[in-house]
Amino acid sequence: MDNNTCEVPVDATRELNPESLIKIKVLFFARAREIMGLADMTLEVAPQSTAGDCLMTLLTKFPKLEEICNSMVLALNEEYAPKSSTLKNGDELAIIPPISGG
Amino acid sequence: MDSNGMSSGYADIIREIEKLKVEKEEIENRISKLEAQLDRKPDETAHLEASQCCSNVQTVLDGHRSSSNGLTPEMIYRYSRHLLLPDFGVEAQLNLARSSILVIGAGGLGSPVALYLASCGVGCLGIVDDDVVELNNLHRQVIHAEAYVGKAKVKSAVAACRAINSLIKLVEHNESLRASNALDIISKYDIVVDATDNLPSRYMISDCCVLLDKPLISGAALGLEGQLTVYHHKGGPCYRCLFPTPPPTAACQRCSDSGVLGVVPGVIGCLQALEAIKVASGIGETLSGRMLIFDALSSRIRIVKIRGRSLQCVACGENAELTQQKFRSFDYECFTQSPMSDRVISLSIFSTLVYESARISARLYKDKINEHEEHVLLDVRPAHHFRITAIPGSINLPLSVLVENISSIDSALKAAVPEASGEAASLYVVCRRGNDSQRAVECLRKNGFPLAKDIIGGLEAWSRDVDPSFPIY
Numbered sequence: 001m002d003n004n005t006c007e008v009p010v011d012a013t014r015e016l017n018p019e020s021l022i023k024i025k026v027l028f029f030a031r032a033r034e035i036m037g038l039a040d041m042t043l044e045v046a047p048q049s050t051a052g053d054c055l056m057t058l059l060t061k062f063p064k065l066e067e068i069c070n071s072m073v074l075a076l077n078e079e080y081a082p083k084s085s086t087l088k089n090g091d092e093l094a095i096i097p098p099i100s101g102g
Numbered sequence: 103m104d105s106n107g108m109s110s111g112y113a114d115i116i117r118e119i120e121k122l123k124v125e126k127e128e129i130e131n132r133i134s135k136l137e138a139q140l141d142r143k144p145d146e147t148a149h150l151e152a153s154q155c156c157s158n159v160q161t162v163l164d165g166h167r168s169s170s171n172g173l174t175p176e177m178i179y180r181y182s183r184h185l186l187l188p189d190f191g192v193e194a195q196l197n198l199a200r201s202s203i204l205v206i207g208a209g210g211l212g213s214p215v216a217l218y219l220a221s222c223g224v225g226c227l228g229i230v231d232d233d234v235v236e237l238n239n240l241h242r243q244v245i246h247a248e249a250y251v252g253k254a255k256v257k258s259a260v261a262a263c264r265a266i267n268s269l270i271k272l273v274e275h276n277e278s279l280r281a282s283n284a285l286d287i288i289s290k291y292d293i294v295v296d297a298t299d300n301l302p303s304r305y306m307i308s309d310c311c312v313l314l315d316k317p318l319i320s321g322a323a324l325g326l327e328g329q330l331t332v333y334h335h336k337g338g339p340c341y342r343c344l345f346p347t348p349p350p351t352a353a354c355q356r357c358s359d360s361g362v363l364g365v366v367p368g369v370i371g372c373l374q375a376l377e378a379i380k381v382a383s384g385i386g387e388t389l390s391g392r393m394l395i396f397d398a399l400s401s402r403i404r405i406v407k408i409r410g411r412s413l414q415c416v417a418c419g420e421n422a423e424l425t426q427q428k429f430r431s432f433d434y435e436c437f438t439q440s441p442m443s444d445r446v447i448s449l450s451i452f453s454t455l456v457y458e459s460a461r462i463s464a465r466l467y468k469d470k471i472n473e474h475e476e477h478v479l480l481d482v483r484p485a486h487h488f489r490i491t492a493i494p495g496s497i498n499l500p501l502s503v504l505v506e507n508i509s510s511i512d513s514a515l516k517a518a519v520p521e522a523s524g525e526a527a528s529l530y531v532v533c534r535r536g537n538d539s540q541r542a543v544e545c546l547r548k549n550g551f552p553l554a555k556d557i558i559g560g561l562e563a564w565s566r567d568v569d570p571s572f573p574i575y
Contacts, residue, residue, distance in 0.1 A: 071349040075406040098345050101324035101357045102211040102299035
């Protein structure tokens, strides 16, 4: 597992002008981190994108995340967020699947 | 003796009796104090039957001369550093002494939980586990000593707790917690600590705590990460509110497969003990509605606010369908598609992926070596497993990168036989337990290696049946 941050430009389906894209930091925990092989990454998404949009973008780029997307805690800036939450530039979105070991 | 002498003698006797009674009481007090200091032997715990009721524990406080605040002199001395805390004090200590806590699992998490709860003076501590201590547990399950390897974890844990604090009541539940017995066991306690190692138990314990209205201190640890939350406490969410759907690959997420750094469950277990003490004593702010996430590699602790109770939750929601009757017959292993233990399950028990002709036993493979059969042994475990131990001469090609490196097998096979001989070398595949090797053979047979065979039972079978000096892990 490495902790490098990698930047993934996103197919801007809503907004074509890269100037207007907002940057979101996505944090991966547990199985999500294992699948991604990294602890966090910066995503560029269109303004007014929701947490759900951001997830869809990730799923398109990394289909293996599918296995955790129905069972996880989604937190926006360390608070529970429904998928409909709108994202702002600099937001931190955490993907936290449950751990069951002990 | 005359009548006068008799009457004075009578008064003397009365005085003597009174004096002896006082002495007797003093001696009895000293005996009970000494008994409390004594390490009772594990056998003596046997009389503590699992059927004992632990709710509203009074035993510690009964039968001892207590001060006006309700604490005995021994308790005052033993717990003095708690009593000195302005935010804890006598009241919180008394609350602890009156509480009963059930720790489910005496493993990596349960070890520090039980040790701290016993030390701190909870009135009654119950421990459930049906497992036995194994040598490869000891790097993280710090409650167990080498002398207990092969013995019941519950016996070992209770003996360790008793050695620390003989004032508290300890209850052994040397059985696995199942939907059939969970209601009976959990109903006897005020607070539940989930220190288990598997997903079905987590759903089951959460459901049971909702049905019986018990607060649940739930911790988990794997690899270099840990998680901790207090469920179903003061209107907060339950496990199902957060995770209504179980993740599909839970079965693979085990310490016995993925590994765990020993101190990680130690950290989470200590924090679980802390949350349990807060809930029991009524001090502070618990992690209800929040999840603590521990990242050992970067030394970061994050606390994330989680969702509130879900009104749609099937366990604790408005129209929850869960009843005690349904609970008893609910199949949690089927629901989560994973077993209620960290123990290893061989794929071959359920299904064999490849045809019998595509398999070979470890003993037969050894015969092939003795016959000097030209062959390549492909070890498909991850590279860091291969570095732990490997059969000499085997080639490591992890299953995850098998397809993209399939051409390298061709060259290895060619190199295994002299060019002029015209013969072809055989291809055998091995892994740790014989599951991934079947997957690899299935893949190889589809990709130009129709004669590839997997070694049944993997390196564990090799160690068991051929070379007992070969290390298992």
